[in-house]
Amino acid sequence: MDLIDLNAVQRPVFVLAERHDALDKPWHAQRRAQFVHVSEGVLTVRTDRGVWVVPPHHAVWLLPGALHRATSLNPVVTRTLYADTDAVPVPAENRVVSVEPLVDELLLAAAQFGADYPADGPESRLIDVIVDRLPLLAKAPLSLQYxxxxxxxxxxxxxxxxxxxxxxxxxxxxxxxxxxxxxxxxxxxxxxxxxxxxxxxxxxxxxxxxxxxxxxxxxxxxxxxxxxxxxxxxxxxxxxxxxxxxxxx
Known part of the structure; x- marks a missing residue:
């Protein structure tokens, strides 16, 4: 992923892709909600309240402002949807969900155009479909509260x-x-x-x-x-x- 200033992005919802040979991202937080989808590898997310493990074809919801650390022992590929809370139905707590094949493909397509897309074009309509599908994804038992x-x-x-x-x-x-x-x-x-x-x-x-x-x-x-x-x-x-x-x- 090219480095961009996430806080400067104007679109209320966008998807960015990343690939890491291994990952040990230090403690940080984002002002937007994040839906971190794993397509390859296994991602582990920790907060002071618990741990969430995300295998392929799953994603973790992270609430705005949630201080967290992300790690992976081996190569991992993610597609992260960043969203303003008034644009996407965000769950009340961090959680792992199973991601259906349709949403897998939609996230892949959305990552191709990233954060720079017109508000009234086909890209925006694709994002709308993703937003409609997110609340339907089933919670997965892949977390542990401390x-x-x-x-x-x-x-x-x-x-x-x-x-x-x-x-x-x-x-x-x-x-x-x-x-x-x-x-x-x-x-x-x-x-x-x-x-x-x-x-x-x-x-x-x-x-x-x-x-x-x-x-x-x-x-x-x-x-x-x-x-x-x-x-x-x-x-x-x-x-x-x-x-x-x-x-x-």
């Missing part, structure tokens, strides 16, 4: 650093200076998931990152804490509807 309580966040940070560790909640809670009962209650209150569900989702998202970077299913299963590869494949398929091999075809 707890806010400092004691529970210590447990979350320990699991983020070492997802394969097999410690039970009693052990992890003791290390964080909180009872297991309180930790269990706070996980549900602050993340909407039980401790076990939270850890399983964390392992799933880390597995997606590493599979997208080309690691083998067996290696990834062991790295995120599964001794039985078949169990990992079953959890993956139950969560995402496909085995790892089929998911990344």
């Amino acid at each position: 707890p806010r309580d400092r004691r529970i966040l210590r447990i979350a940070d320990a699991l983020l650093a070492h997802p394969a560790q097999s410690g039970v909640l009693d052990e992890l809670a003791a290390g964080a200076g909180v009872t297991a009962r309180t930790a269990a209650r706070l996980f549900v209150k602050e993340t909407g998931l039980t401790f076990g569900q939270w850890r399983q989702q964390l392992r799933l998202l880390i597995a997606l990152e590493r599979l997208g970077a080309g690691a083998s299913v067996t290696r990834v299963a062991l790295d995120v804490g599964y001794n039985d590869v078949s169990s990992f494949i079953a959890v993956f398929k139950d969560s995402l509807g496909e085995t790892p091999a089929r998911y990344f075809r």
